[in-house]
Amino acid sequence: MRIEINKIRTLELLLFLYCLSHTTLQAQKTKMPIEKKWWKEAVVYQIYPRSFKDSDGDGVGDIKGIISKLDYIKSLGIDAVWLNPIYSSPNEDNGYDISNYREIMKDFGTMQDFDLLLKEMHKRDIKLIMDLVVNHSSDEHEWFKQSRSSRDNPYRNYYHWWPAEQGKPPYRWSFFDVNSDAWKYDAQTNSYYLHYFSQKQPDLNWENPKVRNEVYDIMRFWLDKGIDGFRMDAFQFASKDTTWPELPKGYEKNIIKYYGVGPHLHEYLQEMNKEVFSKYDIMTVAEGAGSSPEDAMQFVDPDRKELNMAYHFESVDIGNHLKDFGLVKYKDIFSRYDQAFKDKGWLAIFLANHDQPRMVSKFGNDTPKFRAISSKMLSTFVLTMRGTPYYYCGDELGMDNIRFNSIEDYKDVDTRNKYIGLKNKGGDLRAFLEQQKQTSRENGRTPFQWDTTENEGFTTGTPWLKINPNYKTVNAEAQEKDQNSTLNYFRKLVKLRKQEPAFVYGNYTLLDKENPNVYAYKRELNGKKFIVLLNFSDTDANYNIGFLTLKSKIILGNYKSRKGIKPNILQPYEAQIIELK
Known part of the structure; x- marks a missing residue:
């Protein structure tokens, strides 16, 4: 009997040890070593400065306006602000055409205003991420003025030129050009220059090391001021295949594949990291990093020393409405990216920005019955997914699409040029305008709805873009007083995210x-x-x-x-x- 008891006790002990070891192994699996970084834990709030807050009554938002609302931004629980371009610009593409990278656009204020903004943000523990546009410059930048002046000018090779005596250059499609031709003839030197976007946005020649060094100096200028990182606009297009191969039919349906991630892009990013990024504790993210999770990983694999965050478009390039695309497909996109990044690299999570319609109008339901509740649901998604959440200003209020009826209401070069091009071809302008009510970038750029006063508290003057008529019911002042508002729900989500590292x-x-x-x-x-x-x-x-x-x-x-x-x-x-x- 004693032997049997000992056997039972031995078996019990073995079972206990097995369970203990199994539990330990499971705990080790869930307690993976985590490399903590401030930019992983940050909630990023994007500000479109032209539409945020006007301080001087000229109808255009400005830096002093942002300063006046820093306490509001702090109250949201925001850790970092991504600021759309505020550099000197003739404003062909609302600041994404830069004429001087070391000056502030007069509409927005002065460099002294910027320095005060940065100081006041840091005083509130809010970091500042600058938008950097270096795939192209403005045609009014001094580099381009020199480049187009003569074929032997030292700045000639700062841009892509094609001598007319060699015939028409190989066709390339332009995002913004009325004629959809990315080569613009310039009579001054009998040559064509390349512009993937507006003809007033000539593409820089990144194959020229002098261009790259100029950009690195610009980056150091702002980083030495104390900013906390860069979001790089359209940088996926910086490297061109200068053999200019013929593009296959239908290539414009997958523009990133054929236009983006050129032969030397990763070399440029690695050089940029070595020369600039590695010397600062900053956040770096580039637009449109790859056309698949595997491609995106190439940009943010820590061993490759390029960027520290991937910002892809597959989740927003789905058409007019999520319901038309299908939720099952949408879930698959996020799940594929998460699987690819579960062990290394890092993602940005977002549903809206300045180039997209309003979040609730695309992914939710902006009817009066469901606007607020679906806005809250979408905010829940953005703030509970793995990755750094990027949240566009005004979405915390549930701001929705304005849906202009006339082309005269649009200021955006993209919409206006497409309209002109379609008109020249005899296209259906009514159908185009109907589509723009849902898809136009202008929907996300209407002024911020602060209160119920005239012009919604945004300006004492005439707003640069029409205000949304629903500001009387959808505004920050009213939602501050309502504990169940979309604004206060957003604050609860941010607080929860900070409390729970999961x-x-x-x-x-x-x-x-x-x-x-x-x-x-x-x-x-x-x-x-x-x-x-x-x-x-x-x-x-x-x-x-x-x-x-x-x-x-x-x-x-x-x-x-x-x-x-x-x-x-x-x-x-x-x-x-x-x-x-």
């Missing part, structure tokens, strides 16, 4: 993959587990994730009450964040 660094697991209405996922870190449930539809929606328990608790949701609602059903555009016990 939402920053935790593993992401997609749940209920084929559900056409509900996006469900788990975030997990060091034993803490959260489930996020998001209904992207305007009706009640079922979900099936299988392991919610009685001890599970909704820690944040966008509905006041769930009385009478079954546990496995979400109300229209409902968001729930559930902690698993």
Whole structure:
């Protein structure tokens, strides 16, 4: 009998040791070493300065206007501001055509104003990320003035030129040009110059080391002032295949593949990192990093020493409405990127910016019935995914598309030039304008809705762009007073993200993959587990994730009450964040 008891005790001990070792191994798996960085933990707030706050009544937002609202920005819980270009510019493309990289556009103020802005932001522990545009300059930049003056000018090779005596250059499509031709004839030297965007935005020749060194000096100028990083606009196009191969039919449908990530782009970024980035503790991100997760990783793999964050467009280039694209496909995009970046590299998460329509109009529902609740749901998504969240100014209020009726209302070079080009071809202008009501970049650029006073508290003058008529009900002042507003819900989300590292660094697991209405996922870190449930539809929606328990608790949701609602059903555009016990 004693022998049998000893055997049982031995077996019990072995079983205990096995369970202990298994538990330890599982804990080690979930407690992966984390390389913490401030830019991973930051919530980034994008400010479009022209539309944020006007301080002098000229109808254009400015630096002093931003300074006056820094306490508001601080109250959001924001860690960093990404500021759209404020450099000197003739304003062909709202500041993305730069004529002097070391001066401030007069519309926005002075360099002294900028220095004060930076000082006041840092005083509030808010970092500043500058938008840098170096794929192209303005045609009014001194470099280009010199370059076009003669073929033997020292600045000639700062841009891409094609002598007319060699015949017409190989066709390249232009994003903004009325005739969709990226080569512009210039009679002064009987040559063509390249412009992937407007003809007033000639592309810089990055093959020229002098150009690269000029850009590095510009970067040092701003970094030495104390800014905290760069978001690099259109840089995926900087490297050109200067053999100018013929492009296949339909190439414009995948412009990044054929225009972007040229033969030397990664070399340029590695050189830039070595010469500039590596010497500062900054955040670096470039627009449109690759056409797939694998391509994007090439930019941010720490071993390659290029950028520290990938900012891709696959999740926003889906057409006019998410419902037309399908939620299952959309979930697949984010899940593929997360899988590719789960062990190294880092992603940016966003649903809107200055080049997109308003978040709630594209991914949610901007009817009066659902605008606020779907805005909250979308904010829940942005702030609970792995990656650095980028949040566009005004989305915290649920600002939506303005939907202009006339081409005269549009200021954007993209919309206006496409309209002219279509008119020249005898196209359907009415259908074009109807489409622009949903897709135009101008929808995201209307002035910030501060209060119910004339011109919504944005300016005492005439706004540079028409204001959205719904500002009387959708504005910051009214939402400050309402604890259930989209504004205060956003603040709760930011606070939760900062309190729970699982939402920053935790593993992401997609749940209920084929559900056409509900996006469900788990975030997990060091034993803490959260489930996020998001209904992207305007009706009640079922979900099936299988392991919610009685001890599970909704820690944040966008509905006041769930009385009478079954546990496995979400109300229209409902968001729930559930902690698993």
